[in-house]
Amino acid sequence: MASDKIKQTTDDSFDSDVLKAERPVLVDFWAVWCGPCRAIAPHLDALAEELDGKLDIVKLNVDENQQTAMQYQVRSIPTLLLFKGGEVVDRMVGNPGSKAKLAEFVSRHVA
Numbered sequence: 622m623a624s625d626k627i628k629q630t631t632d633d634s635f636d637s638d639v640l641k642a643e644r645p646v647l648v649d650f651w652a653v654w655c656g657p658c659r660a661i662a663p664h665l666d667a668l669a670e671e672l673d674g675k676l677d678i679v680k681l682n683v684d685e686n687q688q689t690a691m692q693y694q695v696r697s698i699p700t701l702l703l704f705k706g707g708e709v710v711d712r713m714v715g716n717p718g719s720k721a722k723l724a725e726f727v728s729r730h731v732a
Contacts, residue, residue, distance in 0.1 A: 626669035630679040632688040638679050640707040645731050646677045650693075650700040652684050657716040658699040664720040668727065676731045703730055 630638040630648070639646045649665060651658035669678045683690040683698055693702060693709065703711040703726075710730055717723045 624666035624669040626673055628679045630681050632686045635689050639704050642677055644677050646704045648702045649680045650683050650695045650698055655698050661716050664723045667720055
């Protein structure tokens with residue numbers, strides 16, 4: 622079950638959803654056909670609930686939004702980019718394997 626705390630973003634809304642966000646934003650670059658992308662979805666849902674108010678999580682479908690994926694040099698999915706103040710501060714490529722590893726990745730930048 623997908624969390625209602627996770628927002629879908631597009632090439633058109635990326636600027637307002639991510640770059641101008643007041644909180645840190647974790648962007649999940651994914652595609653429907655990507656097995657590892659589907660595998661991390663429950664971990665992202667849980668993290669969105671736990672860090673509500675501290676971190677925004679958004680998903681960007683790379684098949685439907687190629688411009689943004691190219692701009693951030695996403696060549697493999699899933700790719701997770703963490704933004705603070707409109708800038709990329711961290712990057713994770715591939716499935717982290719567990720919610721704990723994903724939480725550790727995010728915790729370096731979220732108070």
